[in-house]
Each structure stands twice: as structure tokens, then as C-alpha cells.
Amino acid sequence: MALTMSTNQALLDAQLELWHNTFGYIKSMALKSALDLRIADAIHSHGGGATLPQIGAAVKLHPSKIPCLRRLMRVLAASGILSAQSPSGGAEPVYALTPVSRLLVGSQNLAPFTAMILDPAFVSPFLELGTWFQNELPEPCVFKHTHGRTLWEHASRDATFDALVNDSMVSDSHFIMDIAIKECPGAFQGISFLVDVGGGLGAAAQAISKAFPGVKCSVLDLDHVVAKAPSGTGVQYIAGDMFESVPPADAIFFKWVLHDWGKEDCVKILKNCKKAIPPREDGGKVIIIDIVVEDGSSNSKHTETQALFDLYMTLVNGMERDEQEWKSIFFQAGFSDYKISPVLGARSIIEVYP
Numbered sequence: 062m063a064l065t066m067s068t069n070q071a072l073l074d075a076q077l078e079l080w081h082n083t084f085g086y087i088k089s090m091a092l093k094s095a096l097d098l099r100i101a102d103a104i105h106s107h108g109g110g111a112t113l114p115q116i117g118a119a120v121k122l123h124p125s126k127i128p129c130l131r132r133l134m135r136v137l138a139a140s141g142i143l144s145a146q147s148p149s150g151g152a153e154p155v156y157a158l159t160p161v162s163r164l165l166v167g168s169q170n171l172a173p174f175t176a177m178i179l180d181p182a183f184v185s186p187f188l189e190l191g192t193w194f195q196n197e198l199p200e201p202c203v204f205k206h207t208h209g210r211t212l213w214e215h216a217s218r219d220a221t222f223d224a225l226v227n228d229s230m231v232s233d234s235h236f237i238m239d240i241a242i243k244e245c246p247g248a249f250q251g252i253s254f255l256v257d258v259g260g261g262l263g264a265a266a267q268a269i270s271k272a273f274p275g276v277k278c279s280v281l282d283l284d285h286v287v288a289k290a291p292s293g294t295g296v297q298y299i300a301g302d303m304f305e306s307v308p309p310a311d312a313i314f315f316k317w318v319l320h321d322w323g324k325e326d327c328v329k330i331l332k333n334c335k336k337a338i339p340p341r342e343d344g345g346k347v348i349i350i351d352i353v354v355e356d357g358s359s360n361s362k363h364t365e366t367q368a369l370f371d372l373y374m375t376l377v378n379g380m381e382r383d384e385q386e387w388k389s390i391f392f393q394a395g396f397s398d399y400k401i402s403p404v405l406g407a408r409s410i411i412e413v414y415p
């Protein structure tokens with residue numbers, strides 16, 4: 062009897078775990094609805110806490126949908142995006158921002174990055190991941206498998222999609238560069254001239270040049286990205302292809318670029334960097350912001366998020382790498398030493414020396 066009960070309990074626990082994983086995408090879609098409806102903004106403009114009718118009115122919900130909104134709010138509260146406090150006396154619960162949803166409001170927020178990841182153009186390829194696994198590498202990547210062209214080709218031909226990508230990258234740069242500069246200032250000190258390769262609209266380069274006025278910063282990116290670069294930022298924009306050449310500098314910076322590419326491509330890009338910088342004793346280096354997986358963290362959310370990010374990078378035939386994989390790329394490209402500073406949450410700053 063006791064054995065049957067524990068067997069049944071184990072089966073039900075397993076079923077719960079299976080359901081939890083199966084319905085995981087509903088969490089993502091609840092977050093997407095919250096972004097589409099600007100629920101965090103509505104709560105923020107109510108002073109950080111609002112009732113269902115207040116949120117419903119602010120996001121222009123049809124009154125018939127107020128009971129449905131309660132269900133969305135329950136998922137958002139259960140997943141930590143919002144908190145729900147029920148005042149005594151049966152009054153309406155008050156939904157408040159949490160540290161997570163505070164990252165979706167204000168001028169330096171991660172809503173554009175979150176919106177890009179949850180956009181149908183980025184979500185739909187993963188519905189076909191199983192069939193993608195049956196093709197031989199390297200082509201097509203998961204994005205091309207669905208859309209018929211690579212993400213970069215698509216961005217060069219579709220201005221709305223391009224803006225989605227570029228704005229999302231700007232929002233990430235606003236968020237992470239402040240932290241990078243505070244946590245690892247030594248990485249940027251003593252540099253006279255830095256080129257941010259694949260630097261998008263230049264938000265990271267702008268942050269570096271603002272924090273270190275002695276560092277002259279340039280951005281190298283593809284024609285169609287540079288064409289939309291802002292003016293008057295103090296950053297110079299250069300249209301080019303990092304597979305052909307990289308402009309000369311003391312330091313080359315890459316944020317979220319090398320994880321987009323396979324090993325051979327990374328070696329090729331880094332060989333071009335080595336040609337562009339002086340020897341180590343004259344200050345030459347490459348600075349990379351990317352994930353280093355299996356970095357010894359005991360936080361299971363950290364490890365799981367890194368694993369999710371790695372699988373996500375099949376989108377462009379990229380990958381997240383462990384230290385040995387990074388080291389092998391650096392040494393094959395002719396670099397002699399490197400230093401990893403795991404100071405950016407799931408990501409690290411890696412300094413690579415010629």
C-alpha cells in the first residue's frame with residue numbers, strides 16, 4: 062500500500078514536472094502580452110502599484126476582458142514578473158512591480174530586448190527545431206530554415222525587423238555597459254583608440270567613451286546598420302565587414318558578436334583583430350562580452366539560462382562556449398593569453414592578449 066502511494070506520488074510529481082516544462086512557453090507568452098499591453102508601464106505610472114480596474118483602464122482593455130486580465134496577472138505574479146498583494150477586507154488586490162518588471166520600465170529598460178526575443182520572427186523558428194536537427198550542418202541555421210535567409214540578410218532587407226534588432230541591442234548595452242564599466246574598469250583603462258566590432262548603433266561605444274573621455278571610440282558594422290547610426294554621439298561609424306578587415310586600434314571590443322558565429326568564423330574574425338592591434342606590451346588587446354558556460358556557478362537558474370541561451374544560438378548557427386572552447390579559438394587565432402572576469406551575471410568580460 063505504502064509502496065503504491067509513493068509510486069503514485071512519484072508519477073504525479075513527474076507529470077507535474079512534464080506539465081511545468083510543456084506549459085513553460087505560456088509564461089513567455091504572458092510576458093509578451095504584458096509587454097504588448099504595456100502593463101508594467103501602467104503600474105509604473107500608477108506609482109508602482111495598481112488594481113485590476115486601474116490597469117484595465119490604463120491599457121484600454123475591453124471591460125468584458127477584465128476577468129481574463131486577472132488570469133494573466135496571476136501567471137505574471139506566479140512567475141515573479143509582478144507581485145500581488147491582497148489588502149484585508151476583500152478590497153481589490155494591488156499588483157506591484159518587482160525587481161524583474163522594474164527592468165521593463167523607464168528610460169534604461171530591457172523591454173526592447175525582451176520584445177525582440179518574443180517576436181514571432183524569433184519564436185517561430187523554434188517550432189521547427191526538431192526538423193532542423195535532421196539537416197547536416199552548417200547551413201541553414203534555424204532562422205534561415207524557417208525564413209529562407211539569415212538573420213543578417215533579413216535585417217538588411219526589412220527595416221522594421223532591423224529596427225527591432227538594433228533597438229534591442231541598444232537596450233541591452235544601456236543596461237550592461239554601466240555594470241561592465243563599474244565592475245571591470247581596468248579592462249578599458251589605458252586605451253587610446255577602441256573599435257567596437259559589430260557594434261550596432263553604438264550604444265556600448267558611447268558608454269565607453271562617456272566613462273573614459275580619453276578613449277576615442279569607433280563602431281564597425283554592416284552598411285545597413287551604419288546607415289541608421291545616430292549622429293553627434295562622439296563615436297565614429299565605419300561601414301565594413303569584419304571577415305574582410307578590422308580597422309586599426311589599441312583595443313577591439315565585441316559584445317554579443319562572437320557567440321553568433323562558429324569556431325572557424327571566430328578564428329577568422331580574431332585573426333583580423335590581431336592584425337589590427339599592437340603587441341600586448343604596447344596595450345593591444347581584444348575585449349569580449351559574452352557567456353562563458355559551465356563557469357562553476359551553483360545557481361541552477363544561472364546554469365539553465367546559459368544552456369537555454371546556447372540552444373537559442375542555433376538560430377544563427379552560433380553557440381555559447383565554455384572556457385576550453387574560448388581558449389582554443391584564441392590560441393588558433395594567434396593570441397597568447399586571456400583573462401575571464403565573470404562579473405556580468407550570466408555573461409563575462411574576457412580580455413584577450415596578443
Ligand SMILES: C[S@@+](CC[C@H](N)C(=O)[O-])C[C@H]1O[C@@H](n2cnc3c(N)ncnc32)[C@H](O)[C@@H]1O
Pocket residue numbers: 213230231233234258259260261262265281282283286301302303304315316317318321
Ligand atoms: C547580436 S548584434 C550585437 C550588436 C552589439 N555588439 C551589441 O551587443 O549591442 C551583432 C551585430 O553584428 C553585426 N554584424 C553581423 N555581421 C557582420 C559583419 N560581417 N561585419 C560587421 N558586423 C557584422 C550585426 O549587424 C549586428 O549589429
